[in-house]
Amino acid sequence: MSEQKIDGFELKPGFKGMASDTGSDQTMFKGVHWGKAMMWIFLLSDTFVFSCFLISYMKGRGSTIVDWPNTSEVFSLHVGGVPVPLLLIAIMTFVLITSSGTMALAVKYGYEKNRKMCGWLILATAVGGLTFVGMQVFEWSKLIHEGVRPWGNPFGASQFGSFFFMITGFHGFHVSIGVIFLFIYTYKVFAGHYESKKRGWFTKMKGDYVEIEILGLYWHFVDLVWVFIFAFFYLW
Amino acid sequence: MSDEYDNNKSYQAQSSEVLDGSAGSINPDMDYVRPAEIPEQDLYHAHSFIEKWIFCQDAKVIGVQYFLTAVFTGIVGLILSWLMRLQLGFPELAGFMTAEHYYQFVTMHGMIMVVYFLTALFLGGFGNYLIPLMVGARDMVFPYVNMLSFWMFFVAVAVLMASFFVPGGPTGAGWTLYPPQTILEGTPGSGMGILLMLISLSLFVIGFTMGGLNYMITILQARTRGMTLMRMPLTVWGIFTATVLAMLAFPALLVSAIMMTLDKVLQTSFFMPTILKAGEVLEYGGGSPILFQHLFWFFGHPEVYIVALPAFGIVSDLISVHARKNIFGYRMMVWAIVGIGGLSFFVWAHHMYVSGMNPWFGFFFATTTLIIAVPTAMKVYNWILTLWRGNIRINTVMLWCLGFIVTFVNGGITGIFLGNVSVDVPLSDTYFVIAHFHMVMGIAPLMVIMGAVYHWFPLVAGKMLHEGLGKWHFWITFLGAYSIYFPMHYLGFIGVPRRYFEMYDSPYMTSAVGMNEFISIAAFIVGAAQFILVFNIIKTLKTGKKAEQNPWKANSLEWYTSTVPPEHGNFGERLPVVHRWPYDFSVPGAKDDFIPQTTAPSEVAHTEVEKT
Numbered sequence: 001m002s003e004q005k006i007d008g009f010e011l012k013p014g015f016k017g018m019a020s021d022t023g024s025d026q027t028m029f030k031g032v033h034w035g036k037a038m039m040w041i042f043l044l045s046d047t048f049v050f051s052c053f054l055i056s057y058m059k060g061r062g063s064t065i066v067d068w069p070n071t072s073e074v075f076s077l078h079v080g081g082v083p084v085p086l087l088l089i090a091i092m093t094f095v096l097i098t099s100s101g102t103m104a105l106a107v108k109y110g111y112e113k114n115r116k117m118c119g120w121l122i123l124a125t126a127v128g129g130l131t132f133v134g135m136q137v138f139e140w141s142k143l144i145h146e147g148v149r150p151w152g153n154p155f156g157a158s159q160f161g162s163f164f165f166m167i168t169g170f171h172g173f174h175v176s177i178g179v180i181f182l183f184i185y186t187y188k189v190f191a192g193h194y195e196s197k198k199r200g201w202f203t204k205m206k207g208d209y210v211e212i213e214i215l216g217l218y219w220h221f222v223d224l225v226w227v228f229i230f231a232f233f234y235l236w
Numbered sequence: 237m238s239d240e241y242d243n244n245k246s247y248q249a250q251s252s253e254v255l256d257g258s259a260g261s262i263n264p265d266m267d268y269v270r271p272a273e274i275p276e277q278d279l280y281h282a283h284s285f286i287e288k289w290i291f292c293q294d295a296k297v298i299g300v301q302y303f304l305t306a307v308f309t310g311i312v313g314l315i316l317s318w319l320m321r322l323q324l325g326f327p328e329l330a331g332f333m334t335a336e337h338y339y340q341f342v343t344m345h346g347m348i349m350v351v352y353f354l355t356a357l358f359l360g361g362f363g364n365y366l367i368p369l370m371v372g373a374r375d376m377v378f379p380y381v382n383m384l385s386f387w388m389f390f391v392a393v394a395v396l397m398a399s400f401f402v403p404g405g406p407t408g409a410g411w412t413l414y415p416p417q418t419i420l421e422g423t424p425g426s427g428m429g430i431l432l433m434l435i436s437l438s439l440f441v442i443g444f445t446m447g448g449l450n451y452m453i454t455i456l457q458a459r460t461r462g463m464t465l466m467r468m469p470l471t472v473w474g475i476f477t478a479t480v481l482a483m484l485a486f487p488a489l490l491v492s493a494i495m496m497t498l499d500k501v502l503q504t505s506f507f508m509p510t511i512l513k514a515g516e517v518l519e520y521g522g523g524s525p526i527l528f529q530h531l532f533w534f535f536g537h538p539e540v541y542i543v544a545l546p547a548f549g550i551v552s553d554l555i556s557v558h559a560r561k562n563i564f565g566y567r568m569m570v571w572a573i574v575g576i577g578g579l580s581f582f583v584w585a586h587h588m589y590v591s592g593m594n595p596w597f598g599f600f601f602a603t604t605t606l607i608i609a610v611p612t613a614m615k616v617y618n619w620i621l622t623l624w625r626g627n628i629r630i631n632t633v634m635l636w637c638l639g640f641i642v643t644f645v646n647g648g649i650t651g652i653f654l655g656n657v658s659v660d661v662p663l664s665d666t667y668f669v670i671a672h673f674h675m676v677m678g679i680a681p682l683m684v685i686m687g688a689v690y691h692w693f694p695l696v697a698g699k700m701l702h703e704g705l706g707k708w709h710f711w712i713t714f715l716g717a718y719s720i721y722f723p724m725h726y727l728g729f730i731g732v733p734r735r736y737f738e739m740y741d742s743p744y745m746t747s748a749v750g751m752n753e754f755i756s757i758a759a760f761i762v763g764a765a766q767f768i769l770v771f772n773i774i775k776t777l778k779t780g781k782k783a784e785q786n787p788w789k790a791n792s793l794e795w796y797t798s799t800v801p802p803e804h805g806n807f808g809e810r811l812p813v814v815h816r817w818p819y820d821f822s823v824p825g826a827k828d829d830f831i832p833q834t835t836a837p838s839e840v841a842h843t844e845v846e847k848t
Contacts, residue, residue, distance in 0.1 A: 009270060025464045025814070026273045028456045034377045037457050038449045041483065045445060048487035052534075056491065056527055060506060064522045151503040151519070159522055162504035166494070203380040204280040 033210045043221045050225050054232055057163045069155030075234055089234050092135045099128025100223045107216045110209035119189040126182035129175050136172050171229055174222045181215055267836040269462040269813050277374045279805055293379035294804045298386045299365030306357040309393055313348035314763050316341040325756025327738055335737040336424035339408030342735055346411025352393055354681055358546035363451050363475045369794035370472050372460025372812050374805045376450040388443025392436045399432035407433045415507035415525050419500045434493045441490045451479045462814035469792045469818045473570050474549020477577040478542045485538035492531040529591055533584035540677050541580040545573055547684040548615055551640050554687050555619055557790045558634040559626030560829050562819035564618045572611035579608045589660050598657040605655035616645055632706030636687030639714045640680050647676025668728020671721045679717045694783030698801050699776050709768040716762035723751045789830045792818035796834060817848040
């Protein structure tokens with residue numbers, strides 16, 4: 001990675017390289033696609049959104065007057081009459097992390113211009129995401145069936161339901177948006193829009209396989225956020 | 237003109253980077269600029285009236301759309317302030333107004349002015365118009381998203397305005413929207429009003445995020461050849477840093493708005509403690525109202541700088557151009573902007589000294605608050621040093637800039653009072669606070685906006701605004717604003733509380749009444765004076781004199797477009813190539829007193845121009 005040049009601009013490694021990139025004209029992140037830079041900055045902003053949610057959750061959980069429900073009981077599934085804690089959530093996490101793997105492969109095949117493989121892998125990611133959302137719907141309906149509501153629940157502090165539905169709901173919303181875009185991009189890849197340089201429906205701009213990577217960044221972020229939600233909600 | 241300075245004594249730049257001015261030393265490589273890294277931007281040109289003026293993807297049109305929408309909300313905010321002043325100064329004339337109305341006007345005035353007027357005007361208006369032009373780009377990098385950003389803002393404004401017409405009216409909880417009272421019955425607008433406010437704020441954040449991504453990526457990744465970060469006009473630095481702040485601070489507002497919406501709609505208790513109402517326990521319980529205050533001010537304090545930093549940047553450019561002198565300490569100015577931006581995330585709890593938080597917390601936040609005065613003071617010194625011995629043109633633009641410096645210093649000094657816990661506690665929730673923040677983030681940025689309007693109007697419309705009307709506008713506004721806010725400091729010292737509908741039987745009924753009348757009259761005059769600008773703009777558009785290209789003899793790229801006003805794509809066939817910063821004014825030895833950013837070094841090799 002040490003000897004690389006972009007249009008006469010020498011990319012140097014390390015801190016010095018960062019300083020010289022920053023001090024140069026035209027671009028700060030050399031060779032980085034606009035959309036990719038945008039997605040990173042959007043994700044930084046979104047990180048603050050989720051951080052605010054999770055910090056509020058910690059503060060809320062720390063200052064309730066009623067005890068917090070015992071999460072390993074609340075989040076358990078009964079398999080053959082035996083309660084197995086965290087079973088559903090383990091499967092959900094597994095599915096979501098796996099979909100991150102297929103997404104990464106889709107990006108690789110996209111850059112290799114392997115259109116078919118790329119398309120199938122995006123589709124697999126979308127299906128994984130959809131499965132996750134489906135299981136989340138199942139979990140919500142199970143909890144609602146057991147009497148958990150945003151304004152109260154039979155197990156303890158009313159904030160449990162409030163924070164749970166709000167934060168997992170907000171995350172599930174992110175996943176759903178991602179799934180919609182994954183399906184759109186599946187279509188675009190299979191239809192060969194990146195090869196034919198067909199202009200987008202709305203933006204009227206030509207696409208490129210870098211869009212798959214941008215979508216991938218979003219998808220990995222959504223996974224990463226899930227890991228934090230998993231840790232703070234289900235393991236704490 | 238007599239001058240006590242010795243003109244024969246030459247003040248040569250001491251920098252080692254001064255180009256060798258001796259004749260015949262022109263190096264053929266000195267004009268070299270790296271070739272373009274980024275391919276030519278693929279622009280979508282409008283094909284119809286709707287695409288050109290309504291759902292337009294050109295950042296300049298979007299900027300004007302933002303500007304006009306923000307000015308519309310600003311006029312609504314102005315009218316609300318008139319109504320408030322009518323009640324405070326002449327309650328006998330305001331018989332139609334109840335206390336509930338008054339609280340609603342206070343709330344809407346605050347929210348409109350801070351978020352929907354100033355933020356949208358600086359970032360959406362000036363940001364959209366100036367960023368692509370100043371960094372030498374053809375347009376924002378994502379024009380379609382940019383268009384969506386404006387329309388999201390438009391919807392947010394529409395929802396906000398709709399709250400005036402719903403049953404119960406708009407929310408009257410104060411612009412800080414502190415729970416629990418915000419959503420409890422008894423507070424005006426605790427039904428639909430607060431709900432629409434929260435929805436509108438959420439839409440604003442979403443719309444702003446789309447715009448903010450555009451501003452940041454355009455500045456970071458779409459500059460023209462030769463345009464390094466340290467050659468950008470300070471306007472761009474101010475808007476850029478403010479955008480970074482907004483991208484990181486608005487999430488807290490979004491989250492608190494979502495949580496409060498749920499508290500309102502679904503009876504969750506994020507912010508709601510156990511509440512007794514007429515002896516009955518409400519369904520709420522166990523939540524933390526202080527949490528809302530932390531979230532709100534984690535947004536709210538950076539918000540102050542989201543408004544102030546673009547103003548700092550713009551005023552630096554205006555002062556430099558109209559004093560014909562390079563900005564003093566450019567790098568210091570840049571780092572001060574960045575430093576203020578960074579620090580602004582660590583001072584939020586100075587708005588909460590009386591909230592009952594741990595006093596040590598207050599100690600920490602008082603310290604950080606006072607530290608932020610250091611880079612701010614550096615900026616003020618640099619503006620004054622830029623003016624010092626400059627070739628100052630006392631035109632309308634310069635008057636607004638000078639007005640800014642004075643009002644900003646005034647508001648900044650009272651900020652030091654309020655930053656100290658022990659001084660703040662007796663002054664908090666008095667008119668002293670009102671005077672402070674109106675001076676520092678109301679009047680001061682407004683002065684910059686006015687200066688910027690007079691400065692850039694020839695670029696936007698191709699016509700020169702009338703100078704005489706502009707000076708009337710300035711002097712009435714400046715003197716009037718002082719007449720409004722200076723007495724308020726005194727009212728604060730004698731303890732008049734803010735947000736009170738009337739003074740009832742308190743001693744203030746007698747001691748403050750004359751001053752309140754005086755302030756109200758001044759407020760009516762200042763408000764009315766703003767319509768001089770509206771008249772000026774309409775008159776100029778109809779009969780104004782045509783502006784020549786670059787009427788102020790400025791250096792930055794927005795004045796060197798292919799046409800005036802600039803067309804879609806900004807720079808015609810070829811993008812400009814930049815060789816220097818935009819502040820080469822009055823360079824000894826140069827033909828004119830300004831050297832445009834596009835001038836190649838070989839053309840000015842005989843001058844004492846600094847290498848930038």
